[in-house]
Amino acid sequence: MAPTTVIADASALISLRGVDQVSLLPGLFRRVVMPPSAVAEATQRGFTFPNWLEVRPLGRDPDARVLAARLGAGESEVLCLGLELPDSWLILDDADARDLARKLGLRMLHSQGWAGLVRRHRPNHA
Numbered sequence: 001m002a003p004t005t006v007i008a009d010a011s012a013l014i015s016l017r018g019v020d021q022v023s024l025l026p027g028l029f030r031r032v033v034m035p036p037s038a039v040a041e042a043t044q045r046g047f048t049f050p051n052w053l054e055v056r057p058l059g060r061d062p063d064a065r066v067l068a069a070r071l072g073a074g075e076s077e078v079l080c081l082g083l084e085l086p087d088s089w090l091i092l093d094d095a096d097a098r099d100l101a102r103k104l105g106l107r108m109l110h111s112q113g114w115a116g117l118v119r120r121h122r123p124n125h126a
Contacts, residue, residue, distance in 0.1 A: 003029060003088065003089035003107070003109070004029060004030040004031065004087070005029065005030060005031040005032075005033065005085060005087060005088040005089070006025075006029045006031070006032055006033065006088065006089050006090070006091055006109065007033045007034070007035070007078050007081045007082055007085065007088050007089070007090050007091070008032060008033070008034050008038065008078070008090075008091040009034075009038050009074050009075055009078050009090075009091060009092050009093065009094070009097075010034070010038040010039070010041035010042035010045070010047070010074050011092075011093040011094075012091040012093070013025075013034070013042055013047055013053075014042055014045055014047060015093075022050065023050075025052070025053075026050075026052045031054055032052065032053050032054065033053075033054045033055075033056050033081065033085070033088070034053060034054070034055055034056070034078075035055075035056060035057065035058065035074065035077030035078060035080075035081055036055060036057050036077065037072075037073035037074040037076070037077045038074035038077060038078060039055050040073075040074075041072075041073075041074050056081060058077060058080050058081065058084065059084050060084065062076060062077075062080050063079070063080050063083055063104075065100070065103075065104065066079045066080055066083075066100065066104075069096065069097075069100050071094065071096060071097050071100070072094065072097075075092060075094050075096075075097035076097075078090055078091075078092060078097070079092075079097060079100060079101060079104065079106065082101065082104070082106040082107075083104065083106070088107075089107045089108060089109050090106055090107065090108045090109070091108070091109050092108060
């Protein structure tokens with residue numbers, strides 16, 4: 001069963017755009033959330049945001065454990081939103097961010113799981 005809410009870093013959407021599969025996301029997940037820093041990063045790389053994507057700022061001060069890790073702004077905000085939205089799953093490609101997510105007890109879609117979901121829902125999948 002796929003998670004209903006995912007919090008994505010910019011790289012997830014940029015990667016899917018590269019294979020023309022961004023439109024699959026709203027069919028896979030009820031909510032696709034990105035923090036403002038990830039949105040800014042994706043925008044700098046030419047990504048245009050669909051109306052189903054929810055941009056959500058942090059609802060509280062960043063977690064001290066996340067700040068101490070000195071990750072990029074997008075990864076840090078994804079982790080902090082994951083702590084704020086406990087039923088969500090994260091999509092991260094940065095190894096240090098994934099390691100910290102595991103330490104914080106956050107759930108993630110790993111590369112193989114993410115790729116598998118996309119393959120199963122591609123229009124030309126047999």
